[in-house]
Amino acid sequence: MAVLNRVLRLRAASSFSVRSFRSSSFLNSETDLKASSSVIAQNSLPLQRDVKDRNVQWVFLGCPGVGKGTYASRLSTLLGVPHIATGDLVRDELSSSGPFALQLAEVVNQGKLVSDEIIINLLSKRLEASAAKGETGFILDGFPRTIRQAEILEGVTDIDLVVNLKLREEALLAKCLGRRICSECGGNYNVACIDIKGEDGKPGMYMAPLLPPPHCASKLITRSDDTEEVVKERLRIYNDKSQPVEGFYCSRGKLLEFDLPGGIPESWPKLLQALNLEDHEDKQSAAA
Numbered sequence: 001m002a003v004l005n006r007v008l009r010l011r012a013a014s015s016f017s018v019r020s021f022r023s024s025s026f027l028n029s030e031t032d033l034k035a036s037s038s039v040i041a042q043n044s045l046p047l048q049r050d051v052k053d054r055n056v057q058w059v060f061l062g063c064p065g066v067g068k069g070t071y072a073s074r075l076s077t078l079l080g081v082p083h084i085a086t087g088d089l090v091r092d093e094l095s096s097s098g099p100f101a102l103q104l105a106e107v108v109n110q111g112k113l114v115s116d117e118i119i120i121n122l123l124s125k126r127l128e129a130s131a132a133k134g135e136t137g138f139i140l141d142g143f144p145r146t147i148r149q150a151e152i153l154e155g156v157t158d159i160d161l162v163v164n165l166k167l168r169e170e171a172l173l174a175k176c177l178g179r180r181i182c183s184e185c186g187g188n189y190n191v192a193c194i195d196i197k198g199e200d201g202k203p204g205m206y207m208a209p210l211l212p213p214p215h216c217a218s219k220l221i222t223r224s225d226d227t228e229e230v231v232k233e234r235l236r237i238y239n240d241k242s243q244p245v246e247g248f249y250c251s252r253g254k255l256l257e258f259d260l261p262g263g264i265p266e267s268w269p270k271l272l273q274a275l276n277l278e279d280h281e282d283k284q285s286a287a288a
Ligand SMILES: Nc1ncnc2c1ncn2[C@@H]1O[C@H](COP(=O)(O)OP(=O)(O)O)[C@@H](O)[C@H]1O
Pocket: 063, 064, 065, 086, 087, 088, 090, 107, 108, 111, 112, 113, 114, 115, 116, 119, 141, 142, 143, 144, 145, 149, 225, 234
């Protein structure tokens, strides 16, 4: 894909300087942020790596319910890079009763955004764990969610590509409400059957449910923030705070817009095509 190739050629990227990212005394004010971002950028220079020596550094954007987790996770398996979802980091912190758990429960259950300080702390720990395992590259899902977070990220590393997943609005709420997680294996499923009839020249759309296998069926739980009221609030906050992040990356030539045509069977091959990765999948299946 021309856009992607251009983006990838342009990015002679640096690796992520986790230590610099964690030194987050810079989070106190806008001025501190700008000053510190440039300090961070300088500090990370010794750790710069050519793009050929590391894996992809991609970001997935999109409304709640669009399927960021599903596609980011599939791509991370395909490309052998960690899938880092800040929503998962928040939920892990909540369930492990970590230092931020109490504060987080209230914010998350109201559908609000967690503070930059906490999110960056959680993300930094996760990146350190990755670095300790010798992993390079990442697919970030759920971060950045504000312009400020995007600026912080831009100050510490090069993002090669930002994939903006889009789905018809009518489907988003139903997809969030249909989400189920297996409390034992953590598998993600969706019981919603989306069947939007075509009208006024607009095509219909069908998305089959993604049902759990029998051994998970009796262990399904729903996220506490997937209630109608909270999902509507998250969608409102997305439009207000996260949509501007699309413009941030568009103006830097990194944004790939991808309209999901339907469920996974229709969308996955088209996404691979848009990312120029069809051969990658063929090679992997041949090797398996
Ligand atoms: N980058 C972030 N900044 C602030 N809060 C975040 C961020 N990522 C996740 N969260 C918190 O975790 C919650 C769940 O995130 P996520 O699983 O990505 O949900 P969604 O389905 O809304 O995309 C969010 O509603 C928010 O409270």
